[in-house]
Amino acid sequence: MELICDVHNGKQDLNFYRTSIPVPTDIHRLQVGPSDELMSALEKFSLDPDPTIKQAFLANTVINPNVGEHKGVKYASWSPLGCDSIGRCLLAYLTLDNRLTVHSSHRHLSWNTLTNLTEKYSKRLRERGYAKKDDKPPEANLLDFSELQRRFQMQTPLRMEWSSIYTIKKVLADNSCVEEQMVLLAVLMENGDLVLWKFMLPFAKGDDVVFYDLIESGVSRPSDLAWWEYENGGQRMGGLIVGSEAGPIKIMPVSLSKVKGYFTIRHPIILWKECDEIPVENLRCFPLFHPIQKSSCSLIVASRGCYLFWCLLTISAKGLSVHNSHITGLHSLPLVSLVVTQHPVEVYTCSIDGWIKKLVPTFTENSLVFKVEDLFQPEALTHKWIHGMAVSHNGAYVALVTTQGIVDGFHPVTRNHQVHFLALKSPETAISFLLKSPEQNLYNLADLLDLVRWQVFKTKRIPAWLQDELDRKIQEADSPYWWRIKLFVARVVRLSLQPPRTEINWKPKRTETKVFLQDEEMDEADVGTDNDAAQWTEGESDLEKQEARRTEAQKLIDAAETHLMRENMKKVLGVVYLNTWMPENFCIPTCGLMDYLSRDPGDKDSEVLIGHIRKKLNKQTFPEHCSLCQATLPFTDYKQAVCENGHVWLRCVLSYQACQTLTFRRCLLQDCIARLPEPEDPDWIKKLMKAPCVLCDSPMI
Ligand SMILES: [Zn+2]
Ligand SMILES: [Zn+2]
Structure with missing residues (x-):
């Protein structure tokens, strides 16, 4: 489910786009060796005179093909934000028949399978003759039951978890260094093996994933997995926490040699060693700031039956220390x-x-x-x-x-x-988080923003203190982020002040399936808006007041949009200035942009910038022509271009070019459009085209 802070939705409810990835219907079997050997092994064990072997074989849903495969999802895991090509998450998806695949959502409500990790790992195991990490070929063949079991267990995934995003240095052929980003996916197998896959970011196609490492944790009957990622100052440490059905929990070292400032632990750290047969589930690990030691530390929590297990890891000059305990009496059921x-x-x-x-x-x-x-x-x-x-x-x-x-x-x-x-959280808390957020990206803060939307929609006004705070922030440091918040709340106010529609809605319905989900609290609030609808008819003066406030909100919106657009135009022109060494023909309507910007006489920055560019471009102009009638397209508006014969083209918000194609991208909130990147674009334009929406920070899809 993807939460959308929809600025066009005239309701207070949460707004979700709900999609699903179908479970494959074809039969899937793990590969363990030559098929004739496997056939005779299956036949042998189904009739084995030893009841312990026969029973173990017949009851095993992975090994015994006659049990019937289960269809469904075993586990799913979201990557950190910003891993796919448009800045959204990747989804690792594990089915009950042990297929582990990675997907991305490239458009509204549609999913792409990017890679099949089960297939990749199976191929790797086959090439290595199903050897362990030490590369010694196995001594037994499939007719030995424990060997058959081992080969299945070494590739049956139980859980998988994404690491956070790491920056690594890559040395190119000419000895220069470039920084690249990667994310690791750790897969816990039934035999306790941890298989690590490296995804180069942004991840768009299957070839960009490579096998990274195999760690043999030695945990029998493993149950859950989590990353331990510790950071203090420039120092980083990490590992993988593995819990088991039998009770023990430990951290396995992971070596990330190319990550700057990264240290690894030398030996596994035991967090809980007793085999008390209480299974470890729901393992989570997160950083905390220790107010007494004045450093960061890690807290690991997990459910163990009715108890909550916790473990505090602190690192000081004395070394690493582990405190652990259980909280009892929380719940009477697991x-x-x-x-x-x-x-x-x-x-x-x-x-x-x-x-x-x-x-x-x-x-x-x-x-x-x-x-x-x-x-x-x-x-x-x-x-x-x-x-x-x-x-x-x-x-x-x-x-x-x-x-x-x-x-x-x-x-x-x-x-x-x-x-x-x-x-x-309360809407007030959400607002204060938005104002404090170091990320400064509204798309990444969508859930908090939606609480703000809810509040503003209900009260039909921007809280005065928020307005003051935003103005103060803009005075301090003029970041587009503050203007985006301003624009967002003003849009919600305008929407909330819209008189309820009484005429029949003649517009055809959108084809997208939108599902509105609401909780009880929202229901009550909804009744509130209906009452408000009744109030609309009360008096003319009220209506006029509302109208006046709507005009005020509209003014705010126009001011914020124009400001954001002008700032972005300057940014685009700055990039043009840095990248035009030779008089080449590129698609950005540079002169149009400069003329547009110079219409506001008060802007000193743009005057200086325009002066520099004019000198450099040496009287070149970059006129745009209408593809239907060849007339010149003037730059009068950043939203659209109209030729003298009345043909209207929308402008791309990232390059300000008129989009004269049938296909273009829209941002998630659908307030802007952008053209599709062309293969012949120079790299710097390609980079410009990767930016999110100027007005709302959401990706262009
Ligand atoms: Zn035309
Ligand atoms: Zn947008």
Whole structure:
């Protein structure tokens, strides 16, 4: 599901685009060796006189082909934001028949399979004769049951997790260095092996993924996996945390030699060693700031039955220290799910009987305590069973999957699965996070922004303190980010002040399937807007007031849009200036842009820039022609170009060129368009065309 902060949606509800990736229907079998050898092995074990072997074989859904394959999804994992070619996430997707694939969503509501990692790994194992990491060829063949089991287990994925994005240095043929970005996907196999895949970013096609490393963790019956990523000053450390069905948890060293400032641990670190047969699930690891030691540390949490396991890792001059403990008495049934939000750090746990607890870690002199409280649950969630939960990127919302619980002592005949959304932050908190965010990217903060949208839509005004704060920030440092927030809230105000439509909506419906999901709180708010609709008819003077405020909002929007566009034009012209060594023909309407910018006499920066460019371009002009009538297209507006015969073309917001093709890209919020990059574009134009939307930060798709 992708949350869209839709500036055209006249409702207060959350707005989601919901899509799915189909589970493949063809039969999939893992390759373990020559097929004739496998056939005779399968025949042998199905009739094995030893009941322990025969039973183990017959009950194994991976090895025994006659059990029947299960169709469905075992696990899915989102990469960090910004890994695909347009700045969105990649999705690693593992099916119940053990196919691990990586997908990206390249347009609205459609998915591409980029690579099949199960196939790649299977090929690698076949080439190496199913040897272990030490490369010694296996002594036994498939007719030995433990060997058959080993070959299946070494390639049956259980879980996979993405690392964060790393910058590495690459030395080119001419000895110059370039910086590249990569992300690692760690795959935990049934035998405890960790297979690491390296994805070069932005990841667009299957060839850009390579096998990176194999780590034999030696954990028997592994159950879950998480990255440990520690950073303090310029120093970085990391590893992979593996938990097991039997209870133990440990961190395995991962070597990232090309990452600057990266150290690896020399030996595995044991976090919990007792085999108490309480399985480790929902492993999470996140950084914390230690207010007493004044350094960063890592907190690892996991569910173990009804208990919550936690472990604090601190690194000081004395070395690495491990504190661990369990929190008991949280739930009376095993924990089904556990999520963590950052800023502030909060841990949420839930059990199937519908209880959700919130835990806030607090440091003491030499340890950590958790403040536990029940999470407020709206009525819609009482007497429901909870099957899992997930938290949005910046912790604004939590999503819960529920079904009907027991009614009057009976289980219901049918169960419907529902997804509920709960806001974890107040709109005021969301605004203060937006103002403090070091990322300064509205698209990456979409979930927080949506809470702000909700609030502004309800009150139909921009909070005065937000307006003041934004003006102050703009005075301090004029960043486009502040203007984008300004533009966004002004657009929401304008939308909220629109009189309700009374005439029949004659417009054809959009083809996209939009699904509106709402929680109880939103429902009540919705009733509120209906009441407001009634108020509209109350008095002429009220209507006039609303109209005046709408005009005011419109003025704000125009001012913010023009400012953002002018700033971007200057940026584009700056790039043009740096990249035009030779008089070459390129597509950016440079003279049109300069004329447009110089219409505002107060802008000293652009005057200087334009002076430089004019000198360099030496009287060249870059006129655009209408492709229908060959007339010159004047640059009078950044949104569109109109020729003298009345042909209208939309302008690309990244290059300001008139888009005279049938296909172009639109940003997610659909307020701007951009042309498609052409193969003959020089590199610097290609780079310009990769930028997100100037007005809303969302990717161009
Ligand atoms: Zn024309
Ligand atoms: Zn946009």
